[in-house]
Amino acid sequence: MLTDVLRRFNRTYTQRIGVLDESFLGTGRPLAASRLLFEVGNDEGVSVRALRDRLELDSGHLSRLLRLLEGEGLVATAADEGDRRRRVVRLTAAGRHAYDDLERRSEDRAVTLVAPLTARQQEQLAEALATADLLVRAATVRLREVTSDDPVARVATQRYFDELDARFPDGFDPGGPDAPEPGATYVIATSDGEPVAYGGVRPVIDDETAEIKRMWVHGDWRGAGLGSRMLRHLEALAADQGYRRVVLDTNGTLVEAIAMYERSGYTRIERYNDNPYAEAFFEKSL
Template identity: 45%
Template sequence: MDEGQVEQVRRFNRTVAERVGVLHDHYLGGARPYGQARLLWQIGDGGTHDVRGVRDRLGLDSGYVSRLLRALERDGLVAVEPHPRDRRVRTVRLTEAGRQERALLDDRSDALAASLLAPLNARQRERLTSAMAEVGRLLTASTVSLAVLDPDHPDAAHCLRSYAAELGELFDGGFDPANSLLPDPGELRAPHGLFLVARLHGEPVGCAGLKLPSGAPAEIKRLWVCPRARGLGLARRLLAELEERAARHGCDLVRLDTNRALEAATRLYRDSGYTEVPAFNDEPYAHHWFEKRLTPTAR
């Protein structure tokens, strides 16, 4: 890790914290600190939410969120209740007083944003907002986590269903998993392979499988990223992670196949050093076959 980059990130964090007022006990001149105000805004005015989902989106631990919720509940701004179909699950919603305070927060947040832009000229404003958009994308990308899951795990199953549904819309004639050379789930479990799932704010947003057959090249299967997580470099990250794991397993060659409708995927493979080769399987949905040489690494 470059020390200069680390210091730049710390300097940026300090500047933002000071400029947007998160160090104040009363955020935006209101009655509560930033943590409570941010949670109130996250709950929003769109109905009832699962507390765990709110917590995951903010990346906070359960104890801290419980303390924040108790403070908001004590002030009559939120109602925390058990889920009607599963009393083990807590839900939260804004009260009328909570909606009014959230509206006030929105107005003051708009005023704060305008005060940041006001001293700048038009060109500087464009530079700042463009830079903020890029920083936002990169920070979001940095919050995505990768985990090896069993292919039957609910998050893995969600990704595979979404993958098949999208291919059904993209492919000429649709996509029927029963006609594809889908790996048996056992081929994507250790020691025969693995299945990676990417999560953003606790929700599955991408996946990729790796087959590690004995005495044969490794093979990448079912690389997918959900539409809302695209543009974060996640497909490239999943691909690189599987290559690294294949190399650690001692593989010196990795293969994959793809359909001509998946143009972005084909560009990714070419840009990542894959070479197109003759067909090495009978996948009925494949039009392109690729492989890449790896340098095996010690496990």
């Protein structure tokens, strides 16, 4: 039923916003090239790698699209002055004009599309699309194993620390830089190339027990089930590594996390570490 609704919506929406036209919104460019132009203009000085990750395009297809835009004089690609190994894409003056024109055409199409609806219907549509957008994004995030010093993992870790510092009554001090953790495995969830969830497992207590650490979900993504999905993924990872039990700790102010752990079958146990910020301790058999 859900897939039928999703496929019908895709057919309806793509037809009505001009995706099927060879010239998207009358710009003379196909949708893929227009989307790439938007991404470059929306993030001036973006690297080729970031574009590839964000749009999930293979290198060959992205190169062809860039050559198309370069051929029209809309973008220029050059080595990054700060890191000559990176190639950075920027709009030219003509590209800025084309970007502004694309934005105007997109806004006009959106306004025309919803104009027949009442104010209440427009509000309902906005709420429904926001929910659909979040859930589709949550369903399609990419999970991959990383080391704790991976650049994206570092970003996620810092955001996790920043949130703890903001939420804990007396703040949070992570201490010094991370030391290597033998046997630890971390998992990052990304969408459009940005980290949206993070967590890891590491050995603790005995050979049969792993600890789940640094469970974090971006605030904009909460309510979409991503935290539960990450938790299940980490449990499966621990089981695959031969562990029969997982434990974790958390602070009492993180009530959403505690509720998720209890819904997921975790039970409270006595303190098992000396973490000064930990106030609640849980375990679960795998």
